[in-house]
Amino acid sequence: MSEVEYLVELEPGGQTFKCGEDETILDGALRQGIALLYGCRHGRCSTCKYLVEDGEVDVGDVTAYALPDNEREAGWALLCRARPLSDVLIRDHKLPDERVLPLLTPMRVDATVAAVIQLTPELWQLDVALPTALHFYAGQFVELGLGEKEAVLWRSYSMSSPPSSSHRLSFVIKRIEGGAFSGAIEHLEAGRTIAVRGPFGASYLRAGSRPVLLCAIGSGLAPILSMLRDAGESGDRRAFTLFYGARRPQDLAYLEELRDCWGLQLAFVPTLDGLEDGDVWSGATGTVTRAVQHAVESARDVDAYLCGAPPMCETVGRLLSAKGLPVEQLFFDRFFAASA
């Protein structure tokens, strides 16, 4: 903990917490159990954009896209990047989410690789064993760290295992050729140490009675699997619909489990948009966006969870909004490829 600490106050709630000069305001808040809205934690998605009404902050390394100059000048900051330079007063203007669950304070543990299984040509399942329980909500993510001390390479991955499996976490990892982390997935040996910190993320499965609409592409299936497995364990009676997009039949993972559906009332719609000659497929074709456009008449009374590449989430989000989905019923974490 740094020697210099500043006082951060949130208006209008009046909550206060201390934040070191060498940690971000978001990290300081989460460390002390204060819930603030955030998404990517890398200064890109703008979910954690708040107005600094008083005091000085270093806005840190953020793109002009995420925080345009005029907003910066007007006092806005991304709290996942901003560090305090004095005591600060922050305006909490975000609409309250009545279904938000108590914050689970992020922790850091050294875990070990338990298994590495290839699922499809691109997707791998990574299982990690933890010495202590890590509690999370279905749909949340952690950061996995490989490397030594100062040179740890952190990447965000959502759990595909349900929260009940608190000592053994599963992930779905898309292998990106040349990727510093995912590119090494097939060489990870069982027993190797891997750091875990978390949980993070606000797009976990909310309670409620509305039908649940789930959309996933690629490794975005992971948090959806966690939600469905969790819902299956708790005997959730809601109607679930899952649109799962991939390019070709061999790119679809966990098909059997999804078709067995854990006793849930689940309509499962895999849809493929890169079929090639000779592929055998009798299901839906086209993108997830097109499938939702055709199948969903009104989104007014659903809870929607979108997981996968940001362009798909943005587009389906806009589509559902045009179909009447209120913003407080839409959940997605904004992940970006970690190259920047």
Next chain:
Amino acid sequence: MKNADFIKAHDRVKDFDWKASYSPAAARYDMPYKIPTKTSDPFRHLVRDYCSMERDKDDRQYGAMSDVMARAKMPAKASERWTEVLKIALPLTCYAEYAAMKCTGQLVEAVDNAELRQGYLAQMIDEVRHVNQEAHLVRYLSKHSVDAEGFERGFKLRNSNFLMRASRACFDSFFAGNPIEGALNLQVVAETAYTNPLFVTLTEVAAANGDQATPTTFLSVQSDEARHMANGYATLAAIASVPDNLPRLQRDFDSAFWRQHTFLDTFISAVYDYFQENRGGSYHEAWTEWVDHDWAGGYIERLEPFGVSLPHGWAEAKERVKWVGHTAMMMLAATWPMQFIRIDPLNARDFDWFERKYPGWYDRYGKFWETYAEMSDPTHGQLPISLLGSVPPLCRVCHMPCVFPRPDISTLRIKDFGGRKHAFCSDGCERTFAFEPHRYAESRTWDEHFDGYSIAEYIEKCGLLRNDGKTLLAQPHLRADKRWTLDDIRRQQFCITDPLKNLPSQGAVVVLQ
């Protein structure tokens, strides 16, 4: 009222929405689209700033303009070349606002969706205000500018000036079809693609040319446009979210783009490039930034996953926009006695600028402008219309001369339909006609209307004379001497003849379903 209260009040107004069980709603407009009953609300986050913003603007605008500007004699300091084109551009823009008001009125009534309706209602009020603001600007300039004669004519010449008629063909599309077609023309194309080059970049040109009044009005207008663009986006997204709508949507979108492009790109680029005196950027540069990059590259591409594509003819439009303004300006200058503004000849600096901004310009247009300058003296008694090899017919759909993009590569085609010949300036206009010929086939062009008039008779008929009763409103120069009179024109014996009568038809229009 606190911000949050504004949003709550706004939400309450939306809840105040019902269907009458005792009387079915009368179908007042033809409505082929399905609108979801609940969609995203484009106005929700903007409502809090709306009232205070509008009040401040009215105060600032009218107070400042009437008092300070007139006392400081600002209109006299503005470039005369620039001020002249405002005599056409402002009444025309004002009519566009009026048409926009009609469009949003229709949307309020036709679209059964409280989220969208709130945005339309606010826009309708904006459009009423814009009509007033721009009419006030015309009034102000007609009181204070150096050569004020002509400012009051634009409103009266909507039917009898060929450019004004073409502008109506463009702006009437805001309300002449079904309301969604109007929204596509107005909000999705005209406002989202073209108001930035019109109200923002053109404003910079105005200011650089000493005109302080137009920027005050236009920037105030433009600050509403972002909200109107949001209306357009929410409307388009709502329509596109229902797959049944997609085929018709793309067709109407294609047609809306082409109808706006044929007039707006042509007109705005002529205004922009030919009436600057203190020269800056070109229209082509502004177009590339706002229309190509922002509109096509940002706004429309975001809808591609929904199944909405860039409009048919987009690639062609991109090529056409390099030349259409020059061609239009040549037509305007060639027919100057029938206009109501003074058109300044180009000087050596202008020639350099054009060749730099539009390489190849001199070879195609330079000679015309040199001769135009030579012909400006009435004692020589020559009209530049004689420089055109032939007068092109007018397009049945857009009512622009069929001479675009350039006379040497014109895409004119003449077709038969319903026992009548029709000229089309382009593939896009012919397609629009072929989808719904009944909407255009009976219309009359300016040529057909004034066929047989001598130029002098036309000038008298339309009242294109100054207060002395003999000097023309229009002049081919800005000088106070050597002005042309009706007698100078009478010596010309030039008659308006509808060129379509003598041109051969190339076959029948193929009607598309």
